[in-house]
Amino acid sequence: MTDTVHILIDRADGALQRLIGLVERRGFHIDAMTMAPEGSALAVALTVRGRDVGRSIDNLGLQIDRLVGARRISNDATFRSEAA
Amino acid sequence: MSAAAATFKPAVETAPQSGARLVVSTLEKLGVEVLFGYPGGAIMPIYDALAGSSLRHYLCRHEQGAAFAADSYARVSGKVGVCMATSGPGATNLVTGIANAMLDSIPMVCITGNVAQGVMGMDAFQEVDILGVTLPIVKHSYLVRSAADIPAVIEEAFHIARSGRPGPVLIDLPKDVQFEMTDAPRGIHLSNAIDVADAAVIDDAAAAIRAAKKPVLYIGGGVKISGAVQAVRDFAAMTGIPQVSTLNALGTIPTGQDNFLGMLGMHGTRCANEAVQESDLLIVIGARFDDRATGKLIEFAPHAGVVHFDIDPSEIGKLRKVAVGVTGDVKPNIEALNARLSSGPAIEVSEWADKWRAKAIACAFDYNAPGEGVFAPQLLNELSQKAGPSFIAACDVGQHQMWVAQYCEFSRPQAHITSGGLGSMGFGLPAGIGAKLAEPDACVVTITGDGGVMMNIQELATVNRFKIPLKIIILDNSRLGMVRQWQEFFFERNFSEVDLSDNPDFVKVAEAFGIPAFRVDARDQVSAGIDRLLATEGPILMHVIIDPNDNVWPLVPPGKNNAEMLEGAR
Numbered sequence: 001m002t003d004t005v006h007i008l009i010d011r012a013d014g015a016l017q018r019l020i021g022l023v024e025r026r027g028f029h030i031d032a033m034t035m036a037p038e039g040s041a042l043a044v045a046l047t048v049r050g051r052d053v054g055r056s057i058d059n060l061g062l063q064i065d066r067l068v069g070a071r072r073i074s075n076d077a078t079f080r081s082e083a084a
Numbered sequence: 085m086s087a088a089a090a091t092f093k094p095a096v097e098t099a100p101q102s103g104a105r106l107v108v109s110t111l112e113k114l115g116v117e118v119l120f121g122y123p124g125g126a127i128m129p130i131y132d133a134l135a136g137s138s139l140r141h142y143l144c145r146h147e148q149g150a151a152f153a154a155d156s157y158a159r160v161s162g163k164v165g166v167c168m169a170t171s172g173p174g175a176t177n178l179v180t181g182i183a184n185a186m187l188d189s190i191p192m193v194c195i196t197g198n199v200a201q202g203v204m205g206m207d208a209f210q211e212v213d214i215l216g217v218t219l220p221i222v223k224h225s226y227l228v229r230s231a232a233d234i235p236a237v238i239e240e241a242f243h244i245a246r247s248g249r250p251g252p253v254l255i256d257l258p259k260d261v262q263f264e265m266t267d268a269p270r271g272i273h274l275s276n277a278i279d280v281a282d283a284a285v286i287d288d289a290a291a292a293i294r295a296a297k298k299p300v301l302y303i304g305g306g307v308k309i310s311g312a313v314q315a316v317r318d319f320a321a322m323t324g325i326p327q328v329s330t331l332n333a334l335g336t337i338p339t340g341q342d343n344f345l346g347m348l349g350m351h352g353t354r355c356a357n358e359a360v361q362e363s364d365l366l367i368v369i370g371a372r373f374d375d376r377a378t379g380k381l382i383e384f385a386p387h388a389g390v391v392h393f394d395i396d397p398s399e400i401g402k403l404r405k406v407a408v409g410v411t412g413d414v415k416p417n418i419e420a421l422n423a424r425l426s427s428g429p430a431i432e433v434s435e436w437a438d439k440w441r442a443k444a445i446a447c448a449f450d451y452n453a454p455g456e457g458v459f460a461p462q463l464l465n466e467l468s469q470k471a472g473p474s475f476i477a478a479c480d481v482g483q484h485q486m487w488v489a490q491y492c493e494f495s496r497p498q499a500h501i502t503s504g505g506l507g508s509m510g511f512g513l514p515a516g517i518g519a520k521l522a523e524p525d526a527c528v529v530t531i532t533g534d535g536g537v538m539m540n541i542q543e544l545a546t547v548n549r550f551k552i553p554l555k556i557i558i559l560d561n562s563r564l565g566m567v568r569q570w571q572e573f574f575f576e577r578n579f580s581e582v583d584l585s586d587n588p589d590f591v592k593v594a595e596a597f598g599i600p601a602f603r604v605d606a607r608d609q610v611s612a613g614i615d616r617l618l619a620t621e622g623p624i625l626m627h628v629i630i631d632p633n634d635n636v637w638p639l640v641p642p643g644k645n646n647a648e649m650l651e652g653a654r
Contacts, residue, residue, distance in 0.1 A: 012226075013215060014215050014216065014225060014227070017216060017219060021220055058401075062398035062400075066249075066396070069224075
């Protein structure tokens with residue numbers, strides 16, 4: 001089962017690497033990824049799949065939320081227009 | 085640790101100054117007094133700017149030593165530890181120290197020089213993408229591209245390092261940025277709001293605690309970090325609920341206090357582990373269900389609901405479902421809980437607590453052993469008793485680390501400095517340096533093994549150069565003791581690559597570094613040795629020979645639950 005997580009993250013050195021690395025380290029495969037610039041930030045949509053049943057998408061959201069520069073995290077794409 | 089008020093003011097100098105000078109002046113403005121480091125080509129402008137500053141720089145003899153010393157300084161002082169290194173090998177030598185701080189949530193700012201931006205990505209001399217290397221082990225990191233950004237970046241780095249759940253922050257400074265002149269440094273203003281849980285959540289936690297018949301309080305290192313030690317002690321005293329502690333939280337409840345059952349987990353006490361296994365409610369404060377504490381997770385406290393207090397929302401429910409998750413700064417939340425529980429009927433768990441108090445007495449550690457050789461547990465207990473209330477044990481990693489946790493007596497959490505999450509051999513000696521500089525009047529003793537001390541033995545030169553009055557004990561079994569113990573029990577006594585019997589003469593090594601040293605190799609020399617160690621004004625090293633076959637007991641075998649403890653005779 002896959003989930004799609006939408007993240008608005010500050011564009012900074014290592015920001016994308018930080019985000020993707022965290023998702024993979026926390027036990028999720030990334031099946032698809034799209035991104036687009038949004039002002040000084042990047043809007044990223046990641047379609048992810050837990051490596052095993054012990055991986056919670058809610059906990060992944062909380063882990064991403066800890067990233068400095070992650071402005072919004074949602075499973076709903078509509079926040080992008082709000083942020084813009 | 086609560087986020088301290090940000091006091092930074094934007095630089096007011098109008099004359100242009102270099103990025104390197106801005107680094108130094110910003111650290112000064114943030115109140116930094118002590119930093120640890122090692123210079124090199126890509127950070128020379130900052131070292132040049134250090135001359136004449138108010139910062140006290142301690143030149144360690146390896147960048148890993150500098151990082152560990154900064155980490156320990158932070159643990160004892162409650163301030164942000166600061167360390168610096170040059171690019172490439174200097175920066176990569178910081179990596180273990182950064183990971184160590186990350187795993188134990190220690191506030192640290194690491195400043196690295198890097199090659200100039202124009203040659204970044206060209207495999208220049210001593211170039212490493214240290215920002216990329218450290219991404220998984222920092223709370224945050226910066227690559228600074230303009231000198232004008234330096235004050236804002238450093239201030240923000242300090243804020244991030246110490247606020248919320250603390251951790252290490254890396255600032256990578258290309259050499260051209262250090263040289264760049266600017267007259268327009270940016271300052272920023274940061275909010276220091278403290279997260280506190282909703283009243284309704286505290287009510288839920290209080291209700292769960294009132295309903296429990298067999299509750300156990302499970303205390304983690306987050307209690308010290310948030311400054312909640314007194315609040316947790318008040319909770320324990322008011323409710324009488326039995327308490328257990330993680331390795332990193334030892335000292336939060338003073339050793340020997342009623343209802344304190346000791347450390348839980350792999351080398352915890354039998355009664356701590358059994359109480360947790362039988363409990364119907366775990367009140368977890370500032371702990372993260374580390375596997376060394378829980379044993380086989382699925383069988384950990386199988387009948388217990390969980391009320392979990394933590395500042396990091398991602399820790400709530402990460403490894404164990406909770407009945408009530410209380411997110412936010414632990415200190416105000418526990419104070420609010422205490423206020424709830426102090427009104428209304430008293431918590432009645434005396435029968436449950438009496439049972440475990442009696443069991444704790446019955447299962448108390450034995451400080452005696454047959455034979456004439458030195459028995460490390462007895463030595464450590466006597467050391468902590470003689471050292472007095474200012475005692476700080478800066479531990480290395482291995483069997484001695486567990487003996488310190490089991491047998492030393494601690495009256496405050498700052499008294500026990502250990503590499504808990506990462507388990508870094510080599511931590512002890514630089515950790516002793518950092519602890520002594522953070523609390524000069526304390527009786528700081530580094531306790532290390534013959535394996536661990538060899539990993540950062542060069543820091544004896546740092547001790548000698550700055551005449552740091554650190555006491556050092558090497559418990560020498562001429563083995564990698566913990567690995568040997570596991571090989572004995574779990575690898576059919578195949579003692580592969582654990583023999584260190586060709587160790588150097590540590591007394592001569594210490595003396596070669598200018599530090600007086602003596603040897604203890606019989607039990608009847610221990611008392612006098614401790615007396616001599618503690619009475620010496622300057623640094624001194626006591627080299628103690630122990631039995632290579634001594635083991636750490638109890639032991640929960642890997643993959644087992646905490647009720648399945650092995651115990652053995654010496």
